Amino acid sequence: MSNFKIALLDGDGIGPEIMREAVKVLDLVAERNNISFDLIHTPFGASAYFECGHPFPEQTQKVCDEADAILKGPIGLSHEESQKIPVDMQPERGALLPLRRRYNTYANFRPVFLPKGLAHFSPLKPEIIGDGIDIMIIRELVGGLYFGEKETGKTADGIRYVKETLEYDENQIRRIAKVAFETAQKRKKVLHNIHKSNVLKSSVLWNAVIDEVGKDYPDVKVENILVDAAATYLCLNPGRFDVMVMENMFGDILSDQGGGILGSLGLMPSACLGDDKAYYEPSHGSAPDIAGKNIANPYSMIGSVAMMLEMSFNMTQESRNVWHAMQSVFADGYSTPDLSRPGSDVKMIDTQAFGDRVVAAL
Amino acid sequence: MSNFKIALLDGDGIGPEIMREAVKVLDLVAERNNISFDLIHTPFGASAYFECGHPFPEQTQKVCDEADAILKGPIGLSHEESQKIPVDMQPERGALLPLRRRYNTYANFRPVFLPKGLAHFSPLKPEIIGDGIDIMIIRELVGGLYFGEKETGKTADGIRYVKETLEYDENQIRRIAKVAFETAQKRKKVLHNIHKSNVLKSSVLWNAVIDEVGKDYPDVKVENILVDAAATYLCLNPGRFDVMVMENMFGDILSDQGGGILGSLGLMPSACLGDDKAYYEPSHGSAPDIAGKNIANPYSMIGSVAMMLEMSFNMTQESRNVWHAMQSVFADGYSTPDLSRPGSDVKMIDTQAFGDRVVAAL
Numbered sequence: 001m002s003n004f005k006i007a008l009l010d011g012d013g014i015g016p017e018i019m020r021e022a023v024k025v026l027d028l029v030a031e032r033n034n035i036s037f038d039l040i041h042t043p044f045g046a047s048a049y050f051e052c053g054h055p056f057p058e059q060t061q062k063v064c065d066e067a068d069a070i071l072k073g074p075i076g077l078s079h080e081e082s083q084k085i086p087v088d089m090q091p092e093r094g095a096l097l098p099l100r101r102r103y104n105t106y107a108n109f110r111p112v113f114l115p116k117g118l119a120h121f122s123p124l125k126p127e128i129i130g131d132g133i134d135i136m137i138i139r140e141l142v143g144g145l146y147f148g149e150k151e152t153g154k155t156a157d158g159i160r161y162v163k164e165t166l167e168y169d170e171n172q173i174r175r176i177a178k179v180a181f182e183t184a185q186k187r188k189k190v191l192h193n194i195h196k197s198n199v200l201k202s203s204v205l206w207n208a209v210i211d212e213v214g215k216d217y218p219d220v221k222v223e224n225i226l227v228d229a230a231a232t233y234l235c236l237n238p239g240r241f242d243v244m245v246m247e248n249m250f251g252d253i254l255s256d257q258g259g260g261i262l263g264s265l266g267l268m269p270s271a272c273l274g275d276d277k278a279y280y281e282p283s284h285g286s287a288p289d290i291a292g293k294n295i296a297n298p299y300s301m302i303g304s305v306a307m308m309l310e311m312s313f314n315m316t317q318e319s320r321n322v323w324h325a326m327q328s329v330f331a332d333g334y335s336t337p338d339l340s341r342p343g344s345d346v347k348m349i350d351t352q353a354f355g356d357r358v359v360a361a362l
Numbered sequence: 363m364s365n366f367k368i369a370l371l372d373g374d375g376i377g378p379e380i381m382r383e384a385v386k387v388l389d390l391v392a393e394r395n396n397i398s399f400d401l402i403h404t405p406f407g408a409s410a411y412f413e414c415g416h417p418f419p420e421q422t423q424k425v426c427d428e429a430d431a432i433l434k435g436p437i438g439l440s441h442e443e444s445q446k447i448p449v450d451m452q453p454e455r456g457a458l459l460p461l462r463r464r465y466n467t468y469a470n471f472r473p474v475f476l477p478k479g480l481a482h483f484s485p486l487k488p489e490i491i492g493d494g495i496d497i498m499i500i501r502e503l504v505g506g507l508y509f510g511e512k513e514t515g516k517t518a519d520g521i522r523y524v525k526e527t528l529e530y531d532e533n534q535i536r537r538i539a540k541v542a543f544e545t546a547q548k549r550k551k552v553l554h555n556i557h558k559s560n561v562l563k564s565s566v567l568w569n570a571v572i573d574e575v576g577k578d579y580p581d582v583k584v585e586n587i588l589v590d591a592a593a594t595y596l597c598l599n600p601g602r603f604d605v606m607v608m609e610n611m612f613g614d615i616l617s618d619q620g621g622g623i624l625g626s627l628g629l630m631p632s633a634c635l636g637d638d639k640a641y642y643e644p645s646h647g648s649a650p651d652i653a654g655k656n657i658a659n660p661y662s663m664i665g666s667v668a669m670m671l672e673m674s675f676n677m678t679q680e681s682r683n684v685w686h687a688m689q690s691v692f693a694d695g696y697s698t699p700d701l702s703r704p705g706s707d708v709k710m711i712d713t714q715a716f717g718d719r720v721v722a723a724l
């Protein structure tokens with residue numbers, strides 16, 4: 001019987017609530033497949049800072065080091081609460097970015113996915129959505145402005161200034177390019193390469209490497225598109241995109257725009273893969289305003305489980321089953337208050353009941 | 363009788379066609395107000411490169427230096443055509459960015475504006491749009507990654523790399539902050555400050571200066587919002603925003619997303635103001651695919667004229683008249699092929715006929 005160790009980083013805000021539902025799914029999958037998941041809860045984020053003095057404490061690093069995969073809840077506090085934490089101990093700078101760097105999780109998969117049956121969630125008109133939205137954003141996650149040098153200071157005249165560096169080298173670009181081409185090969189064989197080469201030299205190198213790597217994937221058609229044009233067309237015609245690849249900051253912005261066209265970031269699970277370790281997380285924040293109310297939809301957390309089953313444990317069929325189970329709950333007309341617009345015709349249930357229905361459908 | 367000199371930079375692609383319609387409007391406004399506009403066409407962009415060997419030739423610089431305002435058409439060529447131009451002579455790097463730098467046009471106003479009557483253009487559902495969309499994006503236009511140092515090279519091991527710098531100093535931030543607060547004061551007294559302070563040090567300085575400048579505008583409420591969250595909410599709830607201020611690259615992406623939620627970049631005029639000189643331009647590209655077909659809508663070009671009348675010549679009433687005239691043409695059910703979706707119920711007219719109707723309505 002296989003035994004997988006999974007580190008569970010509950011995180012902040014709604015994290016623990018939605019993690020609870022994800023655990024139910026993991027338990028069922030383990031039981032059904034006669035495997036065992038060793039699930040180890042360990043502190044991470046602002047709550048970890050308040051409990052242990054560090055948002056990514058050593059004990060958590062150790063658990064993650066030893067885990068076969070990491071499932072991470074959202075992090076962050078309300079603006080007021082975060083004022084109480086020193087800048088470098090903030091959950092983003094002190095925990096999330098160090099997690100990404102520690103495991104070198106350079107390939108961030110962010111599906112922008114809305115099956116036809118859920119089209120009513122989207123702010124876009126039905127004729128724009130057509131058969132649903134199905135885009136895979138592949139974001140470079142450990143380079144660019146996020147991890148470049150930073151300098152703040154004052155000039156001789158006392159003027160405050162700041163400089164920070166957007167850095168890439170060809171190896172960093174090549175490895176994410178390979179991931180993107182391989183993904184495109186398994187899908188529609190079209191890769192949209194997002195860049196800003198009319199202004200950024202980093203995009204010039206980026207595009208050159210995409211071009212070179214593309215030679216090994218002659219069956220994949222590359223479409224180069226400027227990041228600003230991509231932002232326009234994600235709204236106007238999302239069906240035009242299938243796999244999109246881009247650097248870190250562009251990916252941050254466009255993937256959240258992706259959550260916008262789906263109707264909620266709550267519909268955005270994600271996978272962050274390195275060569276040796278992977279972690280999985282909702283793309284959204286910790287929603288402190290609705291934390292503890294049992295109204296957050298666990299879709300993004302359970303979706304992250306589905307991605308983990310496929311990408312870390314090679315359980316492709318179970319992964320598909322989890323996706324379908326979630327969709328069937330929506331298809332039966334259920335939803336949670338955080339996702340539903342006033343006036344929409346849904347049967348409202350809470351976080352736990354949603355998780356229970358997913359488990360029942362599985 | 364006042365006499366204003368206006369440099370007309372026709373630009374590339376659809377530029378000359380839509381400029382022609384803008385000129386009709388300028389002629390009528392001059393006649394009616396008993397003033398004279400000295401309109402001087404001068405080459406700019408890729409076409410200028412092919413004609414004169416430089417995309418921003420000296421003669422054009424001279425005309426612009428002497429002009430009271432500059433009206434600029436879109437620039438750029440198809441991907442294939444631009445391969446024929448050396449990188450530094452490309453119209454973006456060789457003309458547009460130098461134009462911005464030469465006149466230090468740091469304050470870029472990009473209205474994301476759709477009156478209720480035009481709501482059908484938007485890909486967003488009517489219940490999302492409500493009474494229309496009316497956002498003013500204020501983008502810093504001469505700083506950040508666009509104008510920072512750039513370095514490309516190879517490491518000792520022969521690995522190609524690139525570094526480019528995102529730079530701001532407090533003076534650059536302060537002057538755009540003032541413009542933003544003043545604009546907010548004239549509108550709904552709410553300013554959304556777009557940043558990424560959980561990752562970027564430049565946003566930390568940016569936010570600090572916004573905060574300081576805000577003390578002089580106690581009647582304006584500042585809402586700080588992360589750039590990624592802003593991208594989500596521009597789709598989900600554009601009515602939440604009124605005036606938004608942001609650095610250069612964020613402004614590039616979010617304003618094009620703005621064009622997306624309007625239904626077309628063709629609905630995006632803009633103003634680029636420096637302390638001594640201003641230029642006006644559509645936010646979109648030169649659409650080489652439809653150039654010369656007389657089907658491009660001149661809205662963004664005529665809208666840029668409207669912004670010029672207000673911001674350079676203080677002709678607020680005439681500016682409003684021009685806006686209304688354009689809207690009334692749409693309200694009468696007319697549109698151009700580039701803007702209209704198949705199946706939508708419009709009377710299709712061409713570029714020239716659209717301009718004629720605007721003039722008639724004026």
Ligand SMILES: CC(C)[C@H](C(=O)O)[C@@H](O)C(=O)O
Pocket residue numbers: 092096252283560561590
């Ligand atoms: C929390 C923040 C540091 C993070 C990022 O910018 O990458 C988040 O927005 C995301 O997209 O995962």
Ligand SMILES: CC(C)[C@H](C(=O)O)[C@@H](O)C(=O)O
Pocket residue numbers: 198199228454458614645
């Ligand atoms: C053409 C390009 C250099 C320009 C920019 O990035 O500023 C354009 O996209 C814009 O938004 O005006």
